[in-house]
Amino acid sequence: xxxxxxxxxxxxxxxxxxxxxxxxxxxxxxxxxxxxxxxxxxxxxxxxxxxxxxxxxxxxxxxxxxxxxxxxxxxxxxxxxxxxxxxxxxxxxxxxxxxxxxxxxxxxx
Numbered sequence: 725x726x727x728x729x730x731x732x733x734x735x736x737x738x739x740x741x742x743x744x745x746x747x748x749x750x751x752x753x754x755x756x757x758x759x760x761x762x763x764x765x766x767x768x769x770x771x772x773x774x775x776x777x778x779x780x781x782x783x784x785x786x787x788x789x790x791x792x793x794x795x796x797x798x799x800x801x802x803x804x805x806x807x808x809x810x811x812x813x814x815x816x817x818x819x820x821x822x823x824x825x826x827x828x829x830x831x832x833x
Contacts, residue, residue: 735796736771738762739803741825742792750779757792758799758825761807772807776826778817780810799825 736742740759747753760780761772769785773792783791801824807813816822 736762736788736794737798737803738805738807739798739800739825740794741797741799742773742794744775745791745793748781748791750781751775751777756826758802758822760802760805760813760822774813774817774822778814780813801825 736759738759738761742757742759744751744753744755744757751757755775755777757773757775759771760774761770761782763770763772763782770782771785771788772780772782774780788794802822805816805821
């Protein structure tokens with residue numbers, strides 16, 4: 725299930741469904757992803773994303789707008805995902821935990 729809200733646009737959180745804006749060595753441009761972690765270290769905020777191909781990456785808050793597009797779509801099934809460690813993230817991906825985010829309604833991001 726997805727939640728779409730105009731007021732959520734630009735407010736990334738766990739479960740936010742995104743699209744890669746540019747190609748990297750990890751994913752092509754346009755690939756769907758989902759936020760799995762919001763982390764604050766000192767005064768900096770970091771966001772972790774896992775993509776439909778299983779690759780994951782983290783971006784500092786100031787880099788996010790350069791690397792991803794976000795339209796306010798949140799996958800409610802993942803909104804309370806608790807990141808613990810990378811090995812668990814990979815296993816959760818393999819078990820299909822993130823699949824609901826990658827089956828998002830077309831045209832929403």
